[in-house]
Amino acid sequence: MSQDVRVPYHGWSERTRSWRGDVLDVVAEVSRSDSFILKDNVARLEERIAAEAGVRHAIACASGTGALQLGLLAHGIGPGDRVVTPAYSFIASASTIALAGAEPVFADVDEETATLAPESVAAALRGGGRPVRALLPAHLFCNLADMRALRALATEHGTLLIEDSAVALGATIDGRPAGSVGDLGVYSFFPGKPLGGIGDGGIVLTDDEEVAGRVRELRNHGQDRAVRFLYHRLGVNSRMDEVTAAFLLRRLDRFAGVLRRRRELAQRYQERLRPLAPALRTPPDGFGERSVYTYAVRAEDRDALRAHLLGRGVETMVHYPLPLPLQPAFRHLGHARGDFPVADRLARSVVALPLHEEMDLETVDRIAAEITRFYGGTA
Ligand SMILES: Cc1ncc(COP(=O)(O)O)c(C=O)c1O
Secondary structure: OOOOOOEOOOOHHHHHHHHHHHHHHHHHHHHOOOOOEOOHHHHHHHHHHHHHHOOOEEEEEOOHHHHHHHHHHHOOOOOOOEEEEEOOOOOHHHHHHHHOOOEEEEEOEOOOOOOEOHHHHHHHHHOOOOOEEEEOOEOEOOEOOOHHHHHHHHHHHOOEEEEEOOOOOOOEEOOEEOOOOOOEEEEEOOOOOOOOOOOOOEEEEEOOHHHHHHHHHHOEOOEOOOOOOOEOOOOOEOOOEHHHHHHHHHHHHOHHHHHHHHHHHHHHHHHHHHHHOOOEEOOOOOOOOOOOOOEEEEEOOHHHHHHHHHHOOEOOEOOOOOOHHHOHHHHHHOOOOOOOHHHHHHHHHEEEEOOOOOOOHHHHHHHHHHHHHHOOOOO
């Protein structure tokens, strides 16, 4: 691949080029209104997402992280509570628990899917100490957590199941939309997500009317929904603005095509890279029911591979270089390397390759050829 053919990891500039018309339209539309936050566009987005996810209530907020925080607060999770969460995920899967005043109890993840391993959760539940209030699995990359096994554990131990489906809008699990399988789910609309917006945004999903009402209050400082400046409980400012919602409504109209394209690109990587096993391990097959957020592989000599690709203009990304329990922010929990061996291995070997819907299949082929060359093969 010639060095002047650069492949940025996110491809923001191609993306913004294809989004520009819609961005200008929605800004113009909102500028002609006197509605900026939590108005008609937000209400319409909530209805559309609730219908997509097959849940009774969808409550829009400022980010996927905000959605997790609101979900935990609305369930009254706080000081004295313990919540089981993956040792390997985005920081929000654990930080929201800790910031709510509860204790994140880390469990290791599955080697294939990088999502919460049910046997490790079972061990954490048997582990003693105060009872666990909730399990908080996160779907990751393009993989889905084993929600059937986790639901069985949640039922057996009388805990809530909070589904961090920030990355999984568009996926289905046993025929049900991801995000609707737990007692509460969330989606993120961060620009890089499959249904990315033009800024931060998120949404909470629940069938529980009371929880939904509490989330609506909590996202707006805890303000009573009928009486202004009356607060029964303290909340946060995690509201969605009208420009964000109007843009997401337009993206939703095209979302089926986006999902299809991302699956097609992932499938192409899969076909080209599968022969490189075991030096390079591709994600589990079968993208038909999944939403491809990132295409992450596990690679021997990961850092040398990244340097090789960067030398040829291809940017990659490592999510995540450090398991959550080893983050300095969680030092006080006293975990050490080796406590979560799968998370340790993933942190050393995972690398995500460029994938966004504006990319073409030839670019995937060229990146795959470079990777094949790195491992001494001919492409
Ligand atoms: C698994 C997971 N949970 C939560 C979030 C948080 O979403 P946001 O970035 O919208 O706050 C992310 C975002 O990357 C994520 O990957």
